[in-house]
Amino acid sequence: MGDSCGCGSTVDIRALEAGQRRVLMIVLAINIATFVMMITAAIYSGSSSLLSGSLDNLGDALTYLLSLAVIGASLRAKAKVALIKGLLIFGAAVAVAIQIGWRLAHPEVPIFEAIGIAAVINLAFNALCLWLLTPYRFGDVNMSSAWECSRNDLYEGVAVLLAAAGVWLFDAGWPDLVIAGGLLLMFLRSAWRVLRMAWRSYRDEAK
Template identity: 85%
Template sequence: MGDSCCSGTVDIRAMEARQRRVLMIVLAINIATFVMMLSAAIYSGSSSLLSGSLDNLGDALTYLLSIAVIGASTRAKAKVALLKGLLILGAAIAVAVQIGWRLAHPEVPIFEAIGLAALLNLAFNGICLWLLTPYRHGDVNMASAWECSRNDVFEGIAVLLAAVGVWLFEAGWPDLLIAAALLVMFLRSAWRVLRSAWRSYKTGDA
């Protein structure tokens, strides 16, 4: 009986160590891609790139919070997941403000910079999603981290489409259109994470 308990404790600790290792890798990737995307957004004048960079910053904070509550109670994880949902909602608000500013100050962004940054971002986010996919049906902490990573892949594809649109039409509206689509995605994701976290909080242990 004692050996079984010890074995179970070791298995849990090993699982938590794997989760922590994965989250630290994706945290480092998101910090790097945030800096890259923000630099490219400023250089190119792209709203969709700026949206992506804000998303990566929010995700980096999300992964940092996820690392902090590994091994914590269900309710503690739910509280952090609620905060993650609020971070996603904050990114949506920032994107909405950026879209409004670009509508008032229209310009044609540099599609080469958008495309290159989007390709790099998509490649790295694909790695993050691959690392997190085994945990997508785990506790609310890891499931919400996977949700953020999946959003990043969709975002990367969308920003690539923005670059193609700007190149084809030589106008800024495709970039704004993609930014608006990302805004909708952020709002839907925030709702899913907040709903799941609230349910987990109500049914979780103290």
């Protein structure tokens, strides 16, 4: 009887890990594709908000790759990877801050049509990724931090749409910079949340 229960538990864990791998591989592929699309649109349009979104997608792709690597690993290993994820988000914030500074020194009006089209496509795929990851929202630190990154993507997608609308409405570049500044604050907040989550998980495991 006991052996049967233990075997069933092992099968359940393996099934859960297989599901996690499958979902992470899908969202990884989506984020790589959307990164290429967003960075191309950002260069063409001259948009800081699009560049912020593309860096976010790149960071998420790296995050999902790291998440795949530690499925089935110890809680300590997952906590260490979550720490790296937090640092990646913080690195994206630094890159956005540098871009905003450069744009303030070299003001221009970005192409709102390119921003809007790229933002709509990105938002649709971000919503798909969040839907796929939501069942694992309250899992271990590895999957919950992946969900945190995906949720940020949804906010970022809406924000970039607002940037496109603002550039069109005011025929100026400042709405794009304002949204990029808002995304910068979001990245900093998310980095803090993930780093705190990783530290708590590592500390609890060490007890």
